Amino acid sequence: MKLQLISDFNLETLQRYLVNDASSPKLSVTSAPFGQVFPALLQPATTDHSDFALVWTSPEKIVPAFAAALDQTAVDENRMMSELRQFADVLLHAKQHFRSIFVVSWTLPPHQRGNGILSLKGQGIRKLLLKMNLALAEELENSGSIYLLDGQRWMESIGNSYSPKMWYLTKAPFQAEVFRRAGAEVKAAISAVLGESKKLVVVDLDNTLWGGVVGDVGWGGLRLGGHDYRGEAFVDFQRALKSLQNRGILLAIASRNEESVALEALAKHPEMLLRPSDFAAWRINWNDKAANIAELVAELNLGLQSVVFIDDNPVERARVREALPEVFVPEWPEDKTLYASSLLEMSCFDSPYVTGEDASRHHMYAAEKEREQLRRIVSSADEWLLSLETEVTVEELNDTNRVRAVQLLNKTNQMNLSTRRLTELELQAWQQQNQRKLWVFRVKDKFGDSGLTGILSLEIESNTARIVDFVLSCRVMGRKVEQAMVAFAAQYCSGLRLREMHADYLPTEKNKPCFGFWMSSGFSYDEKENRFTWLLDQVYGFPRGIQIDISDGLKSDTVYPNETVSSSTNPAGHRGI
């Protein structure tokens, strides 16, 4: 992974931190000559579109009109905004050269008092700076791949962030710790763009979610809420977990307790913020926690690398770290009043998007629990699938579904044929080429709407179609949606009178479930080429019991022969929406 540093001051200390930090993602870092911000953005040294860029500038150098404010002279605010827009235009132009650009918001050193009590009035420097940062954020709001990072938060987290001595010695205004912090933040931002954010928090209960041991004191004796500083701290920790849930992060429990006792506490304690329905799954028993976490992850169809485990007990933390090294187990403070802030400052949950599906993800898992209950009472898997009344809606990629599609493409590991990672712009550009098709699939059943959960893209050459992306969220894996997607693509290709369709499997550490699906798909498999092939003179049948809905945009496309699907292969038939 490559990162270019672009600045009007010396960023070599940051470069040194980044290149000597072995944590993932490992970066190769180059610096443009400092002071050459506009040339470096307009004509970057690289033509490799996979590079990331960090742009960190001083407000008075990018916006000369602001320099007048620092000199306590009258500021022409129109000129100030015009200079700012010029900078934003250059950034927007530069996004064609980079995969993503991170821009650090402007800050001022604390010793810059400006006009003291008038600093946030009239043309006070702090007021002008707030205006400039806000205007820059607005200019970049819809840029897709440009992210404005909050530099002020970095400064506030470190005492004495600015160092005049460093400025005079090295032409860098900050002390080294700022660059160390910045390095961690930039890595977190890159991880977020790469879709490496964590998806599940597994928490312990006693002395983690609440104060006390529920098995000893009963739920009435727990320290939670009330006029008790420690009880309030536990409620705030639960509130912080709830805020993660609202961002689409799932919650689960791994606790050594009697299940009935712990669930009663969750359900009945009047100040409990998190109730049983807030948890996607739990293992409350006396078994090994590492084994419990492995089971939880399997139940939720996630990978261990998506998991954070929080426990007040250092022995349990050490055990999970040792047994499950892919799980992120943060050191946890002894001081309970630091629980909420420790959780909120973690960067591993950062994501470049928040979509409607994120906010309602835990409801989808609650629906999945109901499906599982139904699975236990019906006699066969086929009967169970039929009873779900699954509906799959097919859409072309468009402005309303692109953000979610890119998120799905970049976050999905298990059912992912080629594990392509693309930005919104890259995906749009890819799709606009002739002979390429990209569909997204929405899935719902009688228990709930799982939202946009599938992607299939094709590249057609001569009389052959190659499946480029075959992506399905773990939420709906194993419900024959996979077969429905392939059948839809096969039918489309038959309509074009193509001869064959193939899928080249690109193995990763995490996409074995995808290989398993293709091995059972009915396609012939060439082991040498890792290629699955279907000859289109045979009909690839739709799975029984799944209704395919085709959006209006697709219906106008004459190559969708929806009337050709027989009731024997698709008893539910096609239905436009």
Add this chain to the structure above:
Amino acid sequence: MADLPIKPTSTNGGSKLTDVLNVIYESISDLNVQLPAERRIDKSPASVLFGEGGTLDSLGLSNFIVITEQKLQEFFGFSVDLTDDDPFSPTTGHFRTVHSLASYVCELAEKRSAGAL
């Protein structure tokens, strides 16, 4: 690298020189994070910092100075300026080794105590 002999100068459970060395070692820990493994500095009085045989360039030395000044301020309760004599000059000796720096800091502290600074 062999440690240089350190002669205690106080009886409060350690020496001022030892205390200052420990502050400098903390700075070395902080600085080493930005250095490649092969250029990291040993926490030893004999470690060469700057000049011939040293691993720090001028940017590394600048970072080291600012980190150390901050830690010394926390330790002593007053600010210490390690750049009063040009640290990059070939004739300046106190950044040569960890030990020479610690001795220089002790001298500055003694002058300060005596009211000379």
